[in-house]
Amino acid sequence: xxxxxxxxxxxxxxxxLPMKASGLLPNGEPRRYQPIAVTLVHGRQDAVLxxxxxxxxxxxxxxxxxxxxxxxxxxxVATHGHGDHWFTxxxxxxxxxxxxxxxxxxxxxxxxxxxxxxxxxxQMWPGQIPPSPVTAVTVPGNRIALEGxxxxxVDIGHADSDxxxxxxxxxxDLVVAGDVVYNGVHVYLxxxxxxxxxxxxxxxDVVAALGPRRIVASHxxxxxxxxxxxIIAETRQYLDDxxxxxxxxxxxxxxxHAMLQRHPELLGATVLWVSARAVYLARKGGDPWQNLVxxxx
Numbered sequence: 638x639x640x641x642x643x644x645x646x647x648x649x650x651x652x653x654l655p656m657k658a659s660g661l662l663p664n665g666e667p668r669r670y671q672p673i674a675v676t677l678v679h680g681r682q683d684a685v686l687x688x689x690x691x692x693x694x695x696x697x698x699x700x701x702x703x704x705x706x707x708x709x710x711x712x713x714v715a716t717h718g719h720g721d722h723w724f725t726x727x728x729x730x731x732x733x734x735x736x737x738x739x740x741x742x743x744x745x746x747x748x749x750x751x752x753x754x755x756x757x758x759x760q761m762w763p764g765q766i767p768p769s770p771v772t773a774v775t776v777p778g779n780r781i782a783l784e785g786x787x788x789x790x791v792d793i794g795h796a797d798s799d800x801x802x803x804x805x806x807x808x809x810d811l812v813v814a815g816d817v818v819y820n821g822v823h824v825y826l827x828x829x830x831x832x833x834x835x836x837x838x839x840x841x842d843v844v845a846a847l848g849p850r851r852i853v854a855s856h857x858x859x860x861x862x863x864x865x866x867x868i869i870a871e872t873r874q875y876l877d878d879x880x881x882x883x884x885x886x887x888x889x890x891x892x893x894h895a896m897l898q899r900h901p902e903l904l905g906a907t908v909l910w911v912s913a914r915a916v917y918l919a920r921k922g923g924d925p926w927q928n929l930v931x932x933x934x
Contacts (some may be wrong), residue, residue: 661901791805825856
């Protein structure tokens, strides 16, 4: 992505990973994860990487991509606690001598996801995820200086998980939005019970108020553009549709098929099925963590 300024950005999209999980989806598809997008914001010499990927193989590919850019990687930013956007941060930080950073709230969620590795992440991708100690630290004012340009870590609260943030690059009219918005893929709703959608809508409002023209969603269809107006509108519509369809149907299978019918163009039906199971398990009560594991596995 070229711009007229001294900084610009590029996006690496890792293809969907097969998952070790039981059974096919209700529409007969095998289970595969969503594409994962990693962003490199770079100046003439230095660069900042946002949301490193999940597996060792993905990290090697991203590292080779960064190395080929010829830039010096100074920082690695995690926007939220989900491991698919930071479990390889340490591996990449060691390779490039970079600092891993996040907001204080996101760092707390990173610790929670490390404790969930054995029971969830490593069950789905056994032997594929490198050691993932939390080495992230905060930076003063949640601001990184990249060759005189500010990159601002902005806390936005609950989106597809608690304590999310985004990276705002005003000089590019860019927000690297993590999982606050999605671009051409099904939205993960597994942690959005008990008023979570209302909180998520407020988080999207915070992103919109930053006035971006471009947004990078960390789950995206690589064939689509980064239009902020379109991505925000489509994510809002998806949340509205999910809420209405969940209210109209009694089972997760019905919800799954209704959402596929409403959004046939979207990638990532596995995450839709996980969301459906999680939403309906939450209705029955029980332990939220056990419900979430059951939805994924």
